[in-house]
Amino acid sequence: MPVVFLLSIALQVACAVHVVRSGRPLYWIWLILIGSYLAVLVYVLIAVLPDLRHDPRGRKAASKALQMIDPQRRRRELQRRLELSNTVDNRRHLAEESLQLGDYTNAQELYQGLLTGMYVTEPDFMLGLARAQSGQGDHVAARRTLEALIQANPGYKSSDGHLLYARCLEELGESEAALEEYRVLADSYPGEEGRFRYGRLLARTQRHAEAKDVWQAQIRRAELMPGYYRRKEQPWLKAARLELAQLGEP
Incomplete structure (x- = not known):
């Protein structure tokens, strides 16, 4: 036919x-x-x-x-808006879109340009800068930015910022300090990434029994969550199952 x-x-x-x-x-x-x-x-x-x-x-x-079809479409639109009106909001939107697209160099330049004057310690901008620095592999600078963020904004709370700080510590080889941060994130992070990364670092530091416990608890917990949650967190749940399989767990 x-x-x-x-x-x-x-x-x-x-x-x-x-x-x-x-x-x-x-x-x-x-x-x-x-x-x-x-x-x-x-x-x-x-x-x-x-x-x-x-x-x-x-x-x-x-x-x-x-x-x-055209992943750069929104960035071009935001760039045009910025050219027409160089406002803080337009620069912020373009910086966020650059992060989403993985253009960390441009995102860093935009956030550094935003962190001036009355916005010099704006926590969301500082977190964006840290994400851009980490994305470029500069974990020392990202950690320094996050520590400056907390010093300037002691009441600021961000699960993503906390996770990024733990990841920086891990990348810098400070495993024990990273484990302490991941241990908190395993209970507080609104998703499965924190739990997965906690288990993975435990395994990397040869604490395999603890890693198994973390991943098994993660999977059991996810089974009690609504279907939409499991679908959204599927990449991290799949990664946990793969790690368990490598450790000989069903």
Whole structure:
């Protein structure tokens, strides 16, 4: 059966399902079946695209699709905004997007430019700078930035900042100090990364029995969580299972 014919059927079925779910008049189904590609195109333009614009899930899906096709699109838009108006908010948004894209050099320059005047000790900017420094492998500078952040903002709390500090200690070879930080994160971090990294550092320091206990408890705990949580944290749970398998645990 020709591929073009199969594609036509698939598109017609998808549009017919949309007709039923959206509560549109059923005569649309007959038009779609009779008109093939032309009817599908008309229906998409008249019904599907407007629905996507008004449906938060549709807008989110469309945004993800655009991001996959052109990952630099949002950064170009933010760069244009900054060129039009050199505000703190526009620089912050561009710095955050640079971090997301892994452009740590540009992110560092932007955050350093933000940390002046009344924002010289802004904790979110200092954390962003530390993330950029760590992303470039400069864990000494990242640690120094995080320590300066806490000194200037003793009441500031950030699970991501705490995790980054523990990772810096680990990268710098300060295993015992890193384990102390990870031990706290194993109970407080809102996700599985803290628990996984705690177990992994225990294993790296030859404390295999403790590492097994951490990973097994992590997996048991995750089994009690809602499905969406397990899906979101799947990479860390999978990593924990792989580490257990290497230690001979089922």
